[in-house]
Amino acid sequence: MYTCQDCGIEANHHISMEKGGVAHYCLDCFNVYLCKRMGLDIALYDHPKTISVEGQRFRVMKEVLDNGVAYYAYKGKPTALSSVSYLGPFTMNGKEAMEELKYRIVAFLKHDTLQEDELSEIGVIGIVDDPDAWDEIAFIIDGKRYSSEDMMDFFSSVRGVNMMYIMQPRIPEPGSKWAAPESILPKKE
Numbered sequence: 576m577y578t579c580q581d582c583g584i585e586a587n588h589h590i591s592m593e594k595g596g597v598a599h600y601c602l603d604c605f606n607v608y609l610c611k612r613m614g615l616d617i618a619l620y621d622h623p624k625t626i627s628v629e630g631q632r633f634r635v636m637k638e639v640l641d642n643g644v645a646y647y648a649y650k651g652k653p654t655a656l657s658s659v660s661y662l663g664p665f666t667m668n669g670k671e672a673m674e675e676l677k678y679r680i681v682a683f684l685k686h687d688t689l690q691e692d693e694l695s696e697i698g699v700i701g702i703v704d705d706p707d708a709w710d711e712i713a714f715i716i717d718g719k720r721y722s723s724e725d726m727m728d729f730f731s732s733v734r735g736v737n738m739m740y741i742m743q744p745r746i747p748e749p750g751s752k753w754a755a756p757e758s759i760l761p762k763k764e
């Protein structure tokens with residue numbers, strides 16, 4: 576296990592530096608590092624740790640990407656997090672982004688996706704890597720994990736519909752590792 580070179584907690588971002596060696600960061604410190612590299616002020620993207628939507632509380636985290644800041648609202652156990660995301664442009668502050676995130680919660684996450692084992696008209700299905708499954712894939716719905724066979728059952732029961740979907744970045748899996756060479760990271764021109 577590597578620890579974050581800035582704060583000392585477990586690191587999950589590993590960057591092969593151009594000058595040699597590997598830099599280790601936790602997600603929060605990686606966000607700070609990447610903002611600095613791109614000439615952005617990370618304080619602009621501050622957000623509350625939780626937000627409440629119509630009486631339900633959701634945790635919030637962010638991930639700085641090369642094309643904006645992804646904010647995730649999530650709930651559930653670490654092994655089966657349900658999340659929605661909003662990718663804010665670098666010009667938008669964290670407070671404004673929370674309003675966008677709340678719209679997405681109301682539209683997608685507030686109600687269960689499965690109602691008595693039937694897919695609702697609108698919902699969220701997380702698609703994740705599962706090394707323990709024969710096909711190495713699992714699906715997360717309403718804070719529970721399902722296999723591909725389960726998914727086929729859910730789809731079978733709604734034969735005759737079109738499923739129109741939006742693909743969005745999903746909250747990083749707790750404990751997942753991220754590694755890249757410094758040369759591919761975005762940088763202020």
Ligand SMILES: [Zn+2]
Pocket residue numbers: 579580581582583584600601602603604605
């Ligand atoms: Zn750190």
